[in-house]
Amino acid sequence: MPSDKTNVMRILEQHKIPYTPHAYPHGKDAVDGVSVAHLLGQAEEQVFKTLVARGRSGSLHVFVIPVAKELDLKKAAKAAGEKSVELVHVKELLGLTGYVRGGCSPIGMKKAFPTVFDESASVQPTIMVSAGKIGFQVECAPQALISLTRAATAPLTTD
DSSP states (O other), rough: OSSSHHHHHHHHHTTTTEEEEEEEOOSSSOOHHHHHHHHHOGGGBBBBBEEEETTSOOOOEEEEEESSOOHHHHHHHHHOOOOOEEOOOHHHHHHHHOOOOOOOOOOOSSSOOOOEGGGGGGGGSSSEEEEEEEEEEEEHHHHHHHHHOOOOEEBBHHH
C-alpha cells in the first residue's frame, strides 16, 4: 500500500468517505486502464478512467468512464449540455487539472469542473479511480464519489 498519502486520499478522509487504497507496479509512463485493472485483479467494469474535455463553449468538463470503454463524444456533449466536446491535449492536462495523464482523478482537481460519471458506475458495488498519481488507485462506493464531485450520471460510452 502507498505509504505516502495522495491528495485524493486526504480529500476522501476529510469528507469521511471510506476508501481502499491500491498500488500497482509501473514505469515512468502511464499504464493503460485495462492493464491497471488486470494488475489489480479487478473487473474492467469497476475500474474507471478520468477524461477531460473542452466544450464548444470553451468550458472544461470531466468524464469518468470504465477503462475498457471509449468516450462517445456526442453522448458526452449531450450530458454536458454542449453542442460538441473534444478531449483536451495531454500537454494541457497538468496545467488545467494539476494531474498528469495516467494519474488524473475526478477528485481534487485545481478547479471543480462539471463532472459526469458513466451511468454504469451506479450499478457497481465499488469503483476505482486514480488516486491522483500514477501507480495508485482508490476504491470507493460510486455514490460517495458522485456526491463528492457533485457529478451527474449519463450514458457516455460508445456501444
